[in-house]
Amino acid sequence: MIKEWLDKHRAKGILKTVFKNGDISMSYSYGPNGANSGVVYPKIHSIKFDYKNKRAIYVFTLPIGMDPKEVKKKLYCFQQVFGKNIELEGDIKRFVLTVHAAVLPDVLHYNYENFKAELSALKLPVIVGMDLNGDIITYNMVKYPHLLIAGETGSGKSTQLRSILSSLIKTVPPNQLELYLCDLKRSEFHIFRHIEHVRGMFVTPKEMMPMLKHLQKEMKTRGDLLDQFEVAHIDDLPDPPPYIILCIDEVALLQDETNLMKLVEEISAIGRALGVFLILSMQRPDSKVLDGKLKNNLTVRMGFKCADLINSRIIGTPGSEKLKKEGRMLLKLPAFSELKEIQAPYLAIDKAKKILECFKSTNAKNAKMTPYTSNEGYIDLHENKNGIFEVLDE
Structure with missing residues (x-):
């Protein structure tokens, strides 16, 4: 005493x-x-x-x-x-x-079993990483929709995106989650081809536009259902439709695609109640892409090391320019009153492939995935059991 x-x-x-x-x-x-x-x-x-x-x-x-x-x-x-x-x-x-007194580890190796308890209680779980207390930080995307991940090359941004998507696939069954992946760098999402949850992969703005129009139509349908049953969220419907996540890697490459970005902004504005969510990532923050409306609707920000204070402020995580270690981020989450320093889990590509192997569609393993680019619109995705977009004759 x-x-x-x-x-x-x-x-x-x-x-x-x-x-x-x-x-x-x-x-x-x-x-x-x-x-x-x-x-x-x-x-x-x-x-x-x-x-x-x-x-x-x-x-x-x-x-x-x-x-x-x-x-x-x-x-x-x-x-x-x-x-x-x-x-x-x-x-x-x-x-x-x-x-x-404790110090965050330089490397936090991804181990799903260590996260499983926290994830099982969440409808749409996102693993963030470990905080200074040694606690594993997770959150529910249904409650905190729309995520921005930003950071320089080699900062840990890509492996964080990989671990988030892999964890979602492992935790949420494919009849409850649809993923639309846009890989504008053509380097990150190849490991997710033919996964049951993945309804399409896109590598150019031209391929993305019909998909976004489909999501716009889907949101209208879901909005009509909310009106019909007089409820405020799809979770309250008698037969809730699956959650939808649109993930765009290197969204800054779309800065000149005005019409396309308007559809992305629309999802950010009304997607929460409709169960349609965004995960956007970029290496170099661009204020033209992150304009006021879209930026304000990105509820959660993960700021890995940035080049300077200007970039970290664009993200909304001032101080992330001072981060030194790979995989270290500043997290902005409404559940916390201040930015929180986090070590993200490291998930190597080979390990991710092993995790995802059992989630590949049996009929799609030997199929060639071709992004759907028809001008006539989408086929009925819910009847497309393999989650593969077919190319229709134009």
């Missing part, structure tokens, strides 16, 4: 030093000619040692009148004393500083 009191007393003194040396305070002056003046520092309310998770949690409040932005600007002062493995959360007056 005495030792813990001494430890807390020492820890309190260290935090006070940060306030003092970092000039995290508010000056006051009153009386004739400012006869009474001084400095008020934030008040430390509590210090808790979480021995299980190897962390210390400080709670402090700002004096009335102090700009909370000044605390965030001085994050480096806290890092200089406590190290980089810290989290500082707060908004107006109350702040919580968490100092982690």
Whole structure:
């Protein structure tokens, strides 16, 4: 008991030093000619040692009148004393500083069994990775729709996309999930060919347009069903249709495809209640592609290492330009009040192929997948058991 009191007393003194040396305070002056003046520092309310998770949690409040932005600007002062493995959360007056003794692993190897418990409780589960507490972070895309993944080449963006799609395929049966994959770089999605969940793969804007028009028509049909049954979400329908995920790798290549991007934006605006979701990824953020409406509708952002602060701000994860390690990201998720540093799981292509092997359509294993490009519209996808788009005669 005495030792813990001494430890807390020492820890309190260290935090006070940060306030003092970092000039995290508010000056006051009153009386004739400012006869009474001084400095008020934030008040430390509590210090808790979480021995299980190897962390210390400080709670402090700002004096009335102090700009909370000044605390965030001085994050480096806290890092200089406590190290980089810290989290500082707060908004107006109350702040919580968490100092982690544990360090995130340089590589977090993908192991579905380690994630299975968290995923099984979610309708449309997304694995994010491990946080500074050593906890596995997942979320439900049905609750937090539309995801943006961005980062430089070699930052971990591609393997994150691979692990997310592989986990969805392994967790959600094909009669409950349809995937539409757009591989504009022609380098990422070949391992998903002929998977039962995958209804089509597309590599050019020309191939994508009829597919997007099909999704637009499908959303209208689903909207009519919601009106007919007077419900707010497809999950509330007597016979809910499958979830749909449209995944576009390197969406920045579509910046000049105005009509196509309008359809993508439409999905982002109304897709949530209709069970139609987006996963967009890009290497170099482009403000022309991520305009106000689309960007605001991308509820979740995963910011891997970016070139500079401008790029990280476009993504919505300022600070991701400072990330050093491959697979490290800053996560923006409405469930958290602040950005959270995460180590993404690493899933090698060979291992992903083994995971996906049992999900290949029996009839499609020896078939050649050809993106559907007819101008006359789509065939009935729900009657297309193999999930392969046939080319109709034009």
